[in-house]
Amino acid sequence: MTSQLSGGVHTRGSALHLxxxxxxxxxxxxxxxxxxxxxxxxxxxxxxxxxxxPPGAGKTARALGISQVLGSKVNPR
Ligand SMILES: Nc1ncnc2c1ncn2[C@@H]1O[C@H](COP(=O)(O)OP(=O)(O)OP(=O)(O)O)[C@@H](O)[C@H]1O
Known part of the structure; x- marks a missing residue:
């Protein structure tokens, strides 16, 4: 699995805190x-x-993060 948004994982398998x-x-x-x-x-x-x-919990930030990681060539034909 990619880890560009989770930033890699701890040895115990969970995403890094920061x-x-x-x-x-x-x-x-x-x-x-x-x-x-x-x-x-x-x-x-x-x-x-x-x-x-809840408001301000990071929905927009996450959507932007996903689009940034994917870039503009998500589905090249
Ligand atoms: N886990 C986080 N770590 C650091 N910053 C965060 C985190 N979650 C949210 N933020 C920051 O908090 C601010 C508000 O986040 P964002 O606008 O993405 O929330 P939202 O859920 O889309 O809000 P709303 O529901 O009001 O539209 C942004 O500056 C975002 O970067």
């Missing part, structure tokens, strides 16, 4: 990495991603 400008929320960052992998493997075609959390 990585890519994010603090905490390890499970959310790991989930975003999983989404990036699925998009790259073309397993999310025609699907949407719903980010749900």
């Amino acid at each position: 990585a890519s400008g994010f603090v905490g929320q390890a499970e959310a960052r790991e989930a975003c990495d999983l989404v990036v992998d699925m998009i790259r493997q073309k397993k999310m075609a025609g699907r949407a991603l719903l980010l749900a959390s």
Whole structure:
């Protein structure tokens, strides 16, 4: 699995506490990495991603992070 948003993992398998400008929320960052992998493997075609959390918890930041990691050539034909 890519680790560009989770910033790599501890030896115990969880995302680093501080990585890519994010603090905490390890499970959310790991989930975003999983989404990036699925998009790259073309397993999310025609699907949407719903980010749900209280205001200011990082939904926009995560969406921007995902788009930044994927770049502009997500689905070249
Ligand atoms: N885990 C985090 N680590 C560091 N900064 C964070 C984290 N989560 C959110 N932030 C920062 O907090 C601010 C608010 O985040 P963001 O705008 O992404 O939240 P949001 O969930 O989209 O908010 P809203 O629901 O109000 O639209 C941003 O500057 C973002 O970078």
